[in-house]
Amino acid sequence: MLARIGVTSIDALFDEIEPALKTADFSEIDDGVDEMTMLAEMASRARRDETGPCFTGAGCYDHHIPAAVWDIAARGEFMTAYTPYQAEASQGTLQLIYEYQTMITALTALTVSNASVYDGGSALGEAVLMAVRANRRHPSMKTDGPRRVAVAGACHPHYVDAAATITRNQGIELVSTGTSGGRASLDALADMTGERAPVAVVVQQPNFFGLMEPVDEIADWASANGALVIAVVNPTSLAILRPPGEWGANGADIACGDGQPLGIPMASGGPSFGFMCTRESHVRQLPGRLVGRTVDRDNRPGFTLTLQAREQHIRRGKARSNICTNQGLLVTAATIYLAMMGPTGLARIATRCHERTRELLRTLVGIEGVATRFGGPFFHEQVIDVGQDADRVAGDLAARGIVGGLPLGRYFPELRDCLLVCATEKRTDDDIARFGDALEQVLHG
Amino acid sequence: MTPGDTIFDIGSPGRRASAQYPAAGDVSDLPTSCLRTQPPGLPEVSELQAVRHYTNLSARNFSIDTQFYPLGSCTMKYNPRGAHRAASLPGFSNRHPLAPASASQGFLACLHDLQETLKQVTGMAAVSLTPMAGAQGEFAGVAMIRAWHDARGDAGRREILVPTAAHGTNPATAVMCGYQVREVAVAEDGDVDVAALKEALGERTAGIMLTNPSTCGVFERRIREIADAVHTAGGLLYYDGANLNAILGNVRPGDMGFDVLHMNLHKTFATPHGGGGPGSGPVGVAERLVPHLPTPFVVRDGDAYRWVEGDEMPGSIGRLSAFMGNAGILLRALAYARMLGREGMRRVAEYATLNANYLMARLADAGFELAYPERRASHEFIITFRNEAKTLGVTAMDFAKRLLDFGFHAPTTYFPLLVPECFLIEPTETETKAELDAFVDAMVRIRAEAEADPERVRTAPHTLPVSRLDDVKAARELDLTHVRSPT
Numbered sequence: 001m002l003a004r005i006g007v008t009s010i011d012a013l014f015d016e017i018e019p020a021l022k023t024a025d026f027s028e029i030d031d032g033v034d035e036m037t038m039l040a041e042m043a044s045r046a047r048r049d050e051t052g053p054c055f056t057g058a059g060c061y062d063h064h065i066p067a068a069v070w071d072i073a074a075r076g077e078f079m080t081a082y083t084p085y086q087a088e089a090s091q092g093t094l095q096l097i098y099e100y101q102t103m104i105t106a107l108t109a110l111t112v113s114n115a116s117v118y119d120g121g122s123a124l125g126e127a128v129l130m131a132v133r134a135n136r137r138h139p140s141m142k143t144d145g146p147r148r149v150a151v152a153g154a155c156h157p158h159y160v161d162a163a164a165t166i167t168r169n170q171g172i173e174l175v176s177t178g179t180s181g182g183r184a185s186l187d188a189l190a191d192m193t194g195e196r197a198p199v200a201v202v203v204q205q206p207n208f209f210g211l212m213e214p215v216d217e218i219a220d221w222a223s224a225n226g227a228l229v230i231a232v233v234n235p236t237s238l239a240i241l242r243p244p245g246e247w248g249a250n251g252a253d254i255a256c257g258d259g260q261p262l263g264i265p266m267a268s269g270g271p272s273f274g275f276m277c278t279r280e281s282h283v284r285q286l287p288g289r290l291v292g293r294t295v296d297r298d299n300r301p302g303f304t305l306t307l308q309a310r311e312q313h314i315r316r317g318k319a320r321s322n323i324c325t326n327q328g329l330l331v332t333a334a335t336i337y338l339a340m341m342g343p344t345g346l347a348r349i350a351t352r353c354h355e356r357t358r359e360l361l362r363t364l365v366g367i368e369g370v371a372t373r374f375g376g377p378f379f380h381e382q383v384i385d386v387g388q389d390a391d392r393v394a395g396d397l398a399a400r401g402i403v404g405g406l407p408l409g410r411y412f413p414e415l416r417d418c419l420l421v422c423a424t425e426k427r428t429d430d431d432i433a434r435f436g437d438a439l440e441q442v443l444h445g
Numbered sequence: 446m447t448p449g450d451t452i453f454d455i456g457s458p459g460r461r462a463s464a465q466y467p468a469a470g471d472v473s474d475l476p477t478s479c480l481r482t483q484p485p486g487l488p489e490v491s492e493l494q495a496v497r498h499y500t501n502l503s504a505r506n507f508s509i510d511t512q513f514y515p516l517g518s519c520t521m522k523y524n525p526r527g528a529h530r531a532a533s534l535p536g537f538s539n540r541h542p543l544a545p546a547s548a549s550q551g552f553l554a555c556l557h558d559l560q561e562t563l564k565q566v567t568g569m570a571a572v573s574l575t576p577m578a579g580a581q582g583e584f585a586g587v588a589m590i591r592a593w594h595d596a597r598g599d600a601g602r603r604e605i606l607v608p609t610a611a612h613g614t615n616p617a618t619a620v621m622c623g624y625q626v627r628e629v630a631v632a633e634d635g636d637v638d639v640a641a642l643k644e645a646l647g648e649r650t651a652g653i654m655l656t657n658p659s660t661c662g663v664f665e666r667r668i669r670e671i672a673d674a675v676h677t678a679g680g681l682l683y684y685d686g687a688n689l690n691a692i693l694g695n696v697r698p699g700d701m702g703f704d705v706l707h708m709n710l711h712k713t714f715a716t717p718h719g720g721g722g723p724g725s726g727p728v729g730v731a732e733r734l735v736p737h738l739p740t741p742f743v744v745r746d747g748d749a750y751r752w753v754e755g756d757e758m759p760g761s762i763g764r765l766s767a768f769m770g771n772a773g774i775l776l777r778a779l780a781y782a783r784m785l786g787r788e789g790m791r792r793v794a795e796y797a798t799l800n801a802n803y804l805m806a807r808l809a810d811a812g813f814e815l816a817y818p819e820r821r822a823s824h825e826f827i828i829t830f831r832n833e834a835k836t837l838g839v840t841a842m843d844f845a846k847r848l849l850d851f852g853f854h855a856p857t858t859y860f861p862l863l864v865p866e867c868f869l870i871e872p873t874e875t876e877t878k879a880e881l882d883a884f885v886d887a888m889v890r891i892r893a894e895a896e897a898d899p900e901r902v903r904t905a906p907h908t909l910p911v912s913r914l915d916d917v918k919a920a921r922e923l924d925l926t927h928v929r930s931p932t
Contacts, residue, residue, distance in 0.1 A: 001803040001878060004810075010795045013802050016664045016821050017696060024697045028565045032786025035527035042780055045551030046536030049544075056541045059767050066465045068496050074529075076510030076717075077503035082519055083721035085857075088909045089849045092505035093720035099452050099488075102926040106486040112925050115721070118577040121767035129621075158767045161755065165739070165763035166584070169591060169623035212479050240472060242481050258767065267532075268552055269542030269768025270577065271723035283923065289721065293927075294919035297904065302911035306919040312580070313860070317616035317626040322580040324614055329719025332499075339452050339495040340462040343484035348469045355470030377475050398548040406543050410756075425467050 052401035053431035055360065057381045057422030058208070059120060059156050060269050061261045063236070063349065064426055066340055069263040073333040083289070083328070087304040088296075093328065094303035097291040100335040107238040108231075108255040109245025110277040114288035116326045120258025121159040123274030124202065124232060125166030126287050126321055127256045130278070131200035131228045132172060133320070134253070134285045138199045138226055146173040150198035152218050153177070153184030154207040155232060157411045163202075174202075182209045182374030182383065186217055197225060200253075204232035205241065209420065210357075210381025211374055219248030228253040235275070236261040236353065237379050239346035244277075254278045263337030264330050273327030273334065284310060287321030349425050353380035356423035356432075363436040364421070369443060373418050381422040383408065383415065386443060390419050396442040402435050452488045452498050453927045462492035505910050506720070507854045513880050515804075517825045517857035517869025518612070518660060520690045520712035522797075524781070528715050531780035532773045542768035546751050552772075553750035556743045559727075559779040566790065567689075567706060568699025569729030573738040575770040579687060582707025582726025583618040583654070588762040589705055589730060589737040590652045590681045591622050596737075596760060602651035602679070608637050610661050610861040612687060615654045624651060631863060635661035635817040639671060646678035656685040657701065658692070658823030660861045661816070662801075662869065672702025681705065681734075686726075689713045690797050690873070691824035694790030704731045713793075714778035725774035736760035741769060796874035797824035800881060804872050807885045812892070816864045825871035827864050834866045839895040839902050841866040846913060847894070847905035851887035 002008060014022065033041075054062045073079070077092060084090030084097075101113040117123045128149050132141075140147050149167075151160055151174055164174050175198070177188040184203065192198055201222040207213050215231070222229045231244035231252040244252035260272035278286055284307065292306035312319035341349070357380045364370050369387040386393050390407035397404035405419030412418075423432065472480075490498070507514065514521040532538070540552055560572045576582035587605065594602050604627045605619035616626040627645055630638040637655070653675050657665040665671070675682050684698040684706035690713045698706050710716060711724040730738060740761050741752045755761055769775075785793065801822040808828055809815050816827035830841045845855035845868070857869040872881055895902045906912060 001799060005799075005802045005806045007802075010799055013795075013798045013821055014664075014695065016666055017692075018666070018669070021669075021696050021700055024568060024695075024700055026565060026694055026787050026790070029562060029694075029787040029790065030783075032784050032789040035525070035784060038780055038783045039527060039531055041783070042531040042555070042776070043534055043536075045554055046534035048551035049536040049540050049549055051539075051544065051548055054539075054541050054544075056543055058543055060542050062539070062541070064465075064467075066462070066492075068492060072496060072499045072503070075500070075503045077506045077508045078720055079717040080509035080524070081506045081720045082514070082516060082521060082718040085516070086507070086845065086849060086855050087914050088846065088906050088911050089507040089854060090505075090720075091910050092502040095451065095505070096499070096502055096720075098925070099927065102451075102453065103487055105926050109485075118581065118723075118771075119766050119768075122577065122581070122765065156767065158764060161764040162766055165588070165765055166621075168763075169588065169621065171623070212476075216478075238481070239485060240475075240481055241479055243485070265538040266541050267538045268540050268772035270766065271771040271773055273723075280923075283925075290925060292919040293924040294915045294922075296911040296914050298912050300911055302914045304914045304916055304919050306916070306923070306925075309920075311613075312617035313613040315617070316613045317620045319613065319617040319620075322584060322614045322617035322621055324578075324580055326578070326722040327719075328721030329717070329723060332720060336495060336499050339488045339490060339498070340465050340492055341487065342456075342461060342489045343487045344461060344489075345466050346487065347484065348466050351470035351472045352467045353470070354472050354475070358474070377479060395545050395547055398545045403541050403544050403548065410754075 051403050053427060053434065054403040055421050055423060055435055056403050056406050058406045058420055059258060060266050061424055062266055062426055063261055063424050065263050065265065069333050069336050072336050073329060078332050079329060084305060091303060094291050096332055096335050098293060098303050100331050101291060103335065103338045104275050105277050107235055107243060108277040109243035110255055111280045112283045113275065113277040114286050114290055116331045117274040117276055117288050117323060118327060119270060119272055119274045121162030122166060123256040123276050124159045125163040127230045127254045127276060128163050128167050128172060128200065130285050130287060131230055131254060134282045135199045135228050140197065140199060146171050148173050148175050148196060148198045150189060150192055150201045151176045152189050152201050152203045153213045154179050154182060154209050155202055155204040156208045159232065182211050184213050184218060186214065189221055193225065198227045200228040200230050202230045202232065206234060206237060206379040209374060209383050210378040212377045215247045219252060223250050231255040233257045234261060235259060236346065236350050239350040253282065259330060259334045262334035264333055271327055271330055273330040285320060288323050288326055352425040356425060356427050357382065360421060360423040360432050363432050364439060367436065367440050367443065380424065381420055383418050383420050385418050387417055388443060390417050393442055394419065397438055400438040402438045404435060451927050452490060455494055455498060456489040458489055460489045460491055462495060464492060512852055512854050513876060513884060514854040515856045515870050515872050516854060517871040518687055520871060520873060522873035523875040524715040524717050525784065527784065528777040528780040532776035537776055550750055553743050555776055555779050557745055557750055559775055560743060562782050563708060563727055563729060567729045568697030569706065570732040571735045571738060572727055572729045573742045574727045574775050575739050575765050576707060576726040576728055577766055577770045578724035579707060579709040579726040580614045580618065581765055582728050583614055583685060584621055585728045585739050585762060585765060586683050586705045586707050587618050587622040589734050590683060592737040592760065592762050593734055594651055602649060604649045605651055606645055606653040609863050610659060611654060611656065612660060612685065615685060631661065635663040635820055636665055636667060637671065639667050642671060643674050646674060650678050650680040652681040652683055654683045654685055656687050658688045662823050662826040663817055663820045664823055668701045688823065691794055693794040694787065695794045705734055710774055710778040715781035716774045716777050723771045723774055725771045737762055739763065739765050793874050800872040800874060800876055801825055804870065804881045808888060811885060811889050816867060825869055827867050827869050829864055830866040833895060837895045837899050839899050841868060843902045843905065844891055847891045847902045848887060849906040850908045853884055853887055
């Protein structure tokens, strides 16, 4: 090969690089090891993190994953392909994404979806940018002042942080309207008029605390006040909860969230995928890849990437977003998951999660000094007050093998003694009893 | 399967993958105003139907496991299955992202090791692993440049310089960070036009985004001169790590004078590309940008590892994802780096460069026109079909489609935009000489065909599940979801 190139050594192929750049010291990097050794090292670390049952949710949920999901998704033909630039050689991935777009719009009751973004938090950031682009006639667009986006009620604090990072440099300000009883304060929202009028309103359902927000009132207020509605939703819940497309008189404009509950392991929170749906009238403002059905030269149906003129590789500085690679493999898993669940299976999981969480709460509030913090309907999470520093309690529960909910003091100082707990369909009566016993010991030793 | 039959077409009402169904729960305590009135229109199929449908769909893809996939700028190399196995270990795949640090020491140790390895590989002072793809790494990098200027009260710097050959993500990223983009020309030899660059520098310069080796497939020879000029003008240099595979274990971006960079772990550090993601785009920074790193990241205190969150980092650009980015990809990268070791990393760049230069030499000998004939290839190179397009009426797109019939995924086409009718070809280090030779043979046969029967090439592909697709119809008559025909 070297002779064919006309050189005598591989080093000669680097002769355009000045010598001073080739003296780097890499001695701190260890020698390589074989696969067996590497796997043994990784396994010894992985074993340290094995725990008993998980009762933490907060955006990442321990659902059962049917065996077939990853057997199929991990096929090399899906896993080792790339973005379907050559459509004719990528019909598998393209058709799958088209089916995914159909499934996720069925869940959200909106009409169009992209092929995914990175995760739920960054999806909210992209949704905020999109809403500002789509609401060009809003009065604040004519001023030099910031474009305000209201966050109504309890939205996941990490989602709000990620969205703020992504949108900050474009003159966008996220304004929380605060909560009352763990839910949106409609009075605070109603004060956001005139100069403070938001371009869009974000509302999460079920909210960060697991509770039901007054989504109809919020959506109707937004449309009466010239703001778009961004819904942050849990896809499992949409099997039974009223979908964003049906909120209020006109429905939400954008729905986004994280696809992790749909057949993706928790795996420290990633990779999962973010979904984004909207109305057909906003499709040109949607970031990311879109797949459309068309025909080939012989008039047979086929699938291809479409509306690419929105994207960075064509529009460069005028693109809707810089996103290109997204989360294809996770969308593959979620599509197979949804195909196997169907409407009935997903509803069974959603209702089962709700019932398990009710059972969990019944056990926990039976412990002296433990109470639910907020009343009212919930889906599969709730906030419990344990009457002691919740950070310490969570650590003590972990030492007993229980991942026992998220301590909330870091986000809400007034909830220093509170844990956000969750039970999925996987949590058995035994798991719940174990959690109850452990909490009893931790609190009253 | 009938072409175009979707999962919705093969279902029937009430059919179920019954082994997957738990018993229903009681939701009578939820107010009916919260509840859905119509079930969502999801497929209704058996488990076997789902398995067969998606297995058959998978067979309609080209992939690294089945084909040579020399997609320039994408580094489509073989990713060892062991890395996938390591990330899938139960302790990792079942770990909740918000589990207490005391129950997460194995995972945190892995992230810390990876941070250290990437610092050593790049020559940077610190690394944050959270960006979830190259484009998000770019965003984090340019946002840090802005945070640095803002923290110094240097608010007049409104421009980011980007070479005309750059990835589209570069200008798109600069705009997302609130900057104006100023394009800098690329000279005839493929290097940035340094005179034009110096002309563009000034008090409005916030920084420059560069890829090195560049998207022209050549090493930017005057990089240190460029770095000095940008620094003298008060700007910072951003390194787009898209092509790090070309210099891995040999040359460090930190030594070239870059202040901030991102790496595409899914390219250089072995994650299967998954039909379009997931990726992972960690950022590395020089000392002065450390206060602006995105959170969270991992530090070691004595024998224990812990997270650093925003509350400890007031200058941070903030959080980029709900949790810790694409954590599973980080574990794969660590497993791969561990298997390669120092020597293995060096060999990655050497063999990637050897394969690219060999393939370039063979194609040139076969009469294909190189975009930069006087230059060494890095790990990729460009050929142009401008003559074939003019004399035979056969374009780069036609060559690309016909290659599919020969069982090769096409290289990247029509990028970079400044070379007409081009292929950007990146064979990677994991292909054999025999595979490269077979690719050259196919290219030669296609050109002979283009001379004898150009229509055959213009109407390709002929052997795939579909022939050339109507992109115009797809965009004009948008059909983005399956609509069930009324029953």
